[in-house]
Amino acid sequence: MTKRTPRTTLTAYLFLAPALLGLFFLTIFPMLGVIGISLTKWTGLESPTYIGLDNYTEIFTSDFYFARSVAATLYFALGAVISGIIYSFTVAFMLNKKVPARGFWRSVFFLPYIVPAIGTSIVWSWMYEANFGVFNYVLRLLKIAKVQWLQDPRMATPSIIVMAVWGCGSLIVIFLAGLQNVPRSYLEAVEIDGGNAWHKFRHITIPLMTPIIFFNFLMSMISNLQIFVPAYALTQGGPSDATLYMVYLIYREGFMRNNFGHASALSLIFFVFIAILTALFFSTSRKWIFYEGE
Amino acid sequence: MFSKRLLLLVLVAAFAVLAIGHVAAQKTEITYMAWYNTTQSEAADIQATLDKFNSSQAKIHVTMIVVSRADYETKLNTMAAGKQLPDTCIMAEPMTIRYAAAGLLANMGDVYKPDEAPLKSLAFTYKGKVVGYSCADEVLLLYYNRKMFDDAKLPYPPATADKAWTWKEFVSVAKKLTKDENGKTANDAGFDANNIVTYGADFNRLSWMWPVLAVSNGGGVMSPDGQKLLIGTPETTEALQAIADLYLKDKVAPSVGDRGNMPSLDVTLLTGKVAMATSGQWEIGVSLKNSLKDGLVYGVGVLPRMKKAVTYNTGGPFVAFAGSKNLAAAKQFVKWMSDESNGWGLITGGIWMPVSMKYYATEKAMREWADNSIHPPFAEYKTAVIDYAMKNAVQVPWYYFPSYDKLNDLIDSGMAAVWNGTQTASQYISSILPQAQKLFDENRPR
Numbered sequence: 242m243t244k245r246t247p248r249t250t251l252t253a254y255l256f257l258a259p260a261l262l263g264l265f266f267l268t269i270f271p272m273l274g275v276i277g278i279s280l281t282k283w284t285g286l287e288s289p290t291y292i293g294l295d296n297y298t299e300i301f302t303s304d305f306y307f308a309r310s311v312a313a314t315l316y317f318a319l320g321a322v323i324s325g326i327i328y329s330f331t332v333a334f335m336l337n338k339k340v341p342a343r344g345f346w347r348s349v350f351f352l353p354y355i356v357p358a359i360g361t362s363i364v365w366s367w368m369y370e371a372n373f374g375v376f377n378y379v380l381r382l383l384k385i386a387k388v389q390w391l392q393d394p395r396m397a398t399p400s401i402i403v404m405a406v407w408g409c410g411s412l413i414v415i416f417l418a419g420l421q422n423v424p425r426s427y428l429e430a431v432e433i434d435g436g437n438a439w440h441k442f443r444h445i446t447i448p449l450m451t452p453i454i455f456f457n458f459l460m461s462m463i464s465n466l467q468i469f470v471p472a473y474a475l476t477q478g479g480p481s482d483a484t485l486y487m488v489y490l491i492y493r494e495g496f497m498r499n500n501f502g503h504a505s506a507l508s509l510i511f512f513v514f515i516a517i518l519t520a521l522f523f524s525t526s527r528k529w530i531f532y533e534g535e
Numbered sequence: 536m537f538s539k540r541l542l543l544l545v546l547v548a549a550f551a552v553l554a555i556g557h558v559a560a561q562k563t564e565i566t567y568m569a570w571y572n573t574t575q576s577e578a579a580d581i582q583a584t585l586d587k588f589n590s591s592q593a594k595i596h597v598t599m600i601v602v603s604r605a606d607y608e609t610k611l612n613t614m615a616a617g618k619q620l621p622d623t624c625i626m627a628e629p630m631t632i633r634y635a636a637a638g639l640l641a642n643m644g645d646v647y648k649p650d651e652a653p654l655k656s657l658a659f660t661y662k663g664k665v666v667g668y669s670c671a672d673e674v675l676l677l678y679y680n681r682k683m684f685d686d687a688k689l690p691y692p693p694a695t696a697d698k699a700w701t702w703k704e705f706v707s708v709a710k711k712l713t714k715d716e717n718g719k720t721a722n723d724a725g726f727d728a729n730n731i732v733t734y735g736a737d738f739n740r741l742s743w744m745w746p747v748l749a750v751s752n753g754g755g756v757m758s759p760d761g762q763k764l765l766i767g768t769p770e771t772t773e774a775l776q777a778i779a780d781l782y783l784k785d786k787v788a789p790s791v792g793d794r795g796n797m798p799s800l801d802v803t804l805l806t807g808k809v810a811m812a813t814s815g816q817w818e819i820g821v822s823l824k825n826s827l828k829d830g831l832v833y834g835v836g837v838l839p840r841m842k843k844a845v846t847y848n849t850g851g852p853f854v855a856f857a858g859s860k861n862l863a864a865a866k867q868f869v870k871w872m873s874d875e876s877n878g879w880g881l882i883t884g885g886i887w888m889p890v891s892m893k894y895y896a897t898e899k900a901m902r903e904w905a906d907n908s909i910h911p912p913f914a915e916y917k918t919a920v921i922d923y924a925m926k927n928a929v930q931v932p933w934y935y936f937p938s939y940d941k942l943n944d945l946i947d948s949g950m951a952a953v954w955n956g957t958q959t960a961s962q963y964i965s966s967i968l969p970q971a972q973k974l975f976d977e978n979r980p981r
Contacts, residue, residue, distance in 0.1 A: 285616030286637035305945065305970045371796035389792030394951045480791075481951035496609040498941055499633060501616065 279505035286499060296506035307507070309482050310490040317398050317486060318465040321405040325461055326454065329409040333416030334446075347417070354410025358470040365404045366391065366475050391476055394483035401471045401484060412457045419453035420446070448531040455530050459522055466515055487511050562596040563864040567872075568611065568624035570604040584878075588871055595864045597623075615639065620856045622865040623872075625670060628659075628851050628933040629940035635661035636937040636980070641855040643667055646866050653873060653890035656924075659852050659934050662980055668873060669850025671817075671887030674924040675739075675747055676846070677836040678818065679811040680804045683733070684834075687711055692811065692836030694919035696844040696927045702748075702777055705839035709735030709787035712810040721786050728786040735787040737794060737803075737812040738778045740954060742947045743931055743939075744813070744847070749774035750929060752841035756946075757975065759929060761936045764975040766946070767968045774841055775953065775960035783956045791954040801826035804833055813838060815849075816920060820885030824909045835911045835919045837927070848928035850890075875904075885909045888924065895925060938978045945971055 254261075279296055283289035300307050336347055353361065368375045369390035377387040390400040423446055431441045472478055472489035479485075491511070495504030567585065571577035578601040585597050600621055602610045608627055614620050620639070634640050644665040647653070657669035677692050684691050689708055693699055700708070710721040712735035719726045721735065739745065749755045754770030757763060765771055781788035789797065789809070801822040803809045823833055838846055853872050855865040871877065873890055881887040882904045894900050901921055906913040933939035945967055952958040958966075 284633075284637060285612055286634060286639055303973070305948070305967075309948075371792065389790075389796070392792035392795045479947070482948045483951075492609075493944075496612050498938070498944070499612055499630075 275505045275508060278501055279509050281502045283502045284499040285495075285501050289502065292502070296503050297510070299503070300506055300510060304503075306482065306485060306490055310485045310487050313398065313483060313485055314466060314468070314487045317402060317405075317468055317484075318462060320399065320402040321465040321468070322458060322461045324402060324406045325409045325412060325465075326458055328406050329412035329457070330416050330450075330454070333413045333420055336413070336417055337420040347413075350413050351410035353408045356408075358408075359474055361404065361408065362471050362474040365400075365471075369400055392480055394479075394481045397476055397480060397483040401468070401475075404471060405465060405468070409461075412461060415457055416450070416453060419450050423449050451530040452532060455522070455526055459519060462522075463515060463519065466511075466518075562592070562594055563861045565595060565597050565623065565859070565861050565864050565868060566600055566621035567597050567868065568600040568602065568621040570602055570607045570625070572604045584872075587877065588868065591871075595861075595867065597868055600624075618858075620858060622859040622861060623853065623855045623869050625851050626667065626854050628849060628931065629938075629943070631659045631667060631852055631854065632661050632933065632935060632937040632939070632980075634854070635659070635664070635666040639857055640666035641857040641859070641862055641866065643855065643866070643869065646870050651891065654892060654895075656848050656928055656930060657850060657852075657890055659854075661935070661937070667852030667854040667869075668890060669848075669852050670873065670878070670890070671850045671881070672848060672890055672924055673816050673850045673888065674846045674848045674920065674928050675744060675813055675815055675838060676920060676923070677811055677813050677838050678800060678804065678823070679834050679836065680807065680809075681832045681834050683712060683807060683810045691834050694834075694836050694915045696837050696918075696923050699837045699844040700839040702839050702841050705736065706781070706785050706787065709781070709811065710785060711735070713787045726786070731786070731789075733807050734789050734809045735811065736781055737788050737809045738781060739813045740778065740791055740794065740950075742943045742950070743849075743933075745775065745778050746771070747838065747845065747847045748778060748841060750847070751838070751843055751845045753843075755932075756939075756942065757932050757936060759935075761932060761980055764972055766942075766971050767964055769961075770841075772960040772964050775964070777841070779953050779956070779960060782954065791951065799825075801831055801833075805829055805831040816888055816924075817886050819910060820881070820887075824885055827909075833911070835915060837919055837923050844923075844927050846923055846928050847931050848924060849931045849933075850887075879904075883907055883909070888920075895921060935980070936978065937980065938974070941974055941978070942971065945974060 278289065280291060280293060281289035282292045282295070332350055336343060336350065340346065371377055371387055371389050371392065374390070376390065380387055388396055390396050427445045427449075428441050431445060436444070467488050468486045469488040469492065472484045472486050473492070476484040478489050478493065487507070488511075491504045491507045494500045494507065569578075569581050571581075578599070581601065582599055585599050589596055608630060611620075611624065611626075611630070615634075626634070631640070640661075642664050653668035654672060657672055658665045659667045659669075679692055681691065689711060692708075712733065713721040713731060714733040715727040716730040716732050717725075717727060721728075738748070746754075746756050749765070749771040752770040752774045754768040754772075754774060755765045756771075757765055782790055788794075797803050797808060799822040800812055800814055800818050801824075803812065804823075805826045819835075823831065837844060853869045855862060855869050859865045875882055875889045875891060875894060878887060882889055889895070889904060894904060898917075901917060902913060905916050905921065910916050911919075931939075932942075936942075948967065949958075949963060953960050953963045
């Protein structure tokens, strides 16, 4: 082991410097700035005025949009996470079998993940177009009345959930990696004991996959709670606030309506909410996650 | 030795001449921020206008900052927060008075001589101070497909304000023009409202446009002095319900969802999807002219009225920022930009209407810009658009009320319920009224 000297310490810090500088200047300082701004009334047009916790009080007592934004965000996130996990696990399970052109199919399902979100949003908006879009074309062939996919407040979020699920390529890859690590010997043991495919899936695959499911669930929940692009590019928070997701509300309040103080308070509340949710998931994880060797 | 001194002297003199020449040639630099709507090629058109300005000026040079329309507010607000505002810009209407209330906009009332100032109706005013004039005059109108009226043997919509249809007359005509896939009109027995192929009327339901009917009914969003909220008045809810009923009860208008999926106005009129539709004057140049070659024969009339004949006027303003280090040059540029000769193509092309009184003063002056193949027949355009704009137009409240966009957000936040009939206009407006009052009180100019 190399002995620690001032020179080696300096070298270590020099190597760490890019990461540390990024952490301080791009994460910690802006977060401190947001905390400071959240305690002010600041339009961005005039100097900020210190108002203590008034922004927070206002959000919880009289903000017209907060509750509906939270509801819209949770509706989307839960829908996208649950459907996304089921979809990606199913696809990964199938791709783990010996199907023809397996590499090709794996690429096909991963592809949506690497396409820029703004591009996919535009393509989906064409497919959702009520008169000429492909979905309503199919409905027309089936003699079913057309659906206002993005114009109907009841349909807007489900439509965006479908888009999010389609882009679950990264979850599929992680599930696939997990499935490939399920030891064959365990599955063979079930077969020797007379178990069928369901027994293998229920008693071997699922328990061994729980850490992966947990990881994907958590990451997917965090990213879906922060949904922004479809609300920005397709619906602008509408119709009738049906897609006024929290990050879009923060953006609109701050950058379009000049309520930077209010927007900062919203973003901190949202940050704390996600942190609490994450902690809750972690606290319950030991009850349902199976770690080999424990 | 002497030659060295001479050489030094010559060099010093040369430097002095160059330096003086440089100072003399140095121009005052200003920046102008503008948006492009769909393609960046629009930026080239704006740059061409700026090039014209730059070549005409010995002492001022303007540089363009161009931003997509979708990101414009974000960009400007970010620049303001960072104290990096340009010297001048074209501004989105709803944010103008918010900037004025923060003291960021320069007084533009002193830029023009009394006889050259743009129309008073185009002045964005905060506490008596004019902070900008619209780049163009725009009013809301009623467009229609002439052929459909001819086929139905119906008289065209009125082209003069004093003969404006009452709402009842408007709905009555719309019913006669609405047809289902079996050719039955909305008045016929067995009319199939679920399979309409031609809608008789589309009254624009954009949150800033529909209140024009409420103004006609004696209501509106707020009083013209910006001191009283009118959104909760029976006159406003009656007008809102009347517009919603075009789809819900009268069965003559598309649902708000169907409307959102319709193509541009020229195509909806050309294809007979809609027989009459309300929108802005700009449609003549932006949309309607595109289908003339395909045989579109359209007309223009005044909006239907509930009590008095009235329309809204609007137009984004050119502004100069009070904090500009070269404010005089910035104001000079704004004045130059608002001169019609620098946007003549947009005016004769039907997108803009002039801002100066001189272009409305005589028929000859009006014909200069409005009597051409793009505009509707001059006689009709004169009464339905020009006279209507001069005599019957009132300002959208964003000309004098800060944060009108926040009120629009609120009004829009649940309007689908009204348009789809799950709530009446009265129920919905009552539900948002306390918040609207709060927002109004917070922003009302005092």
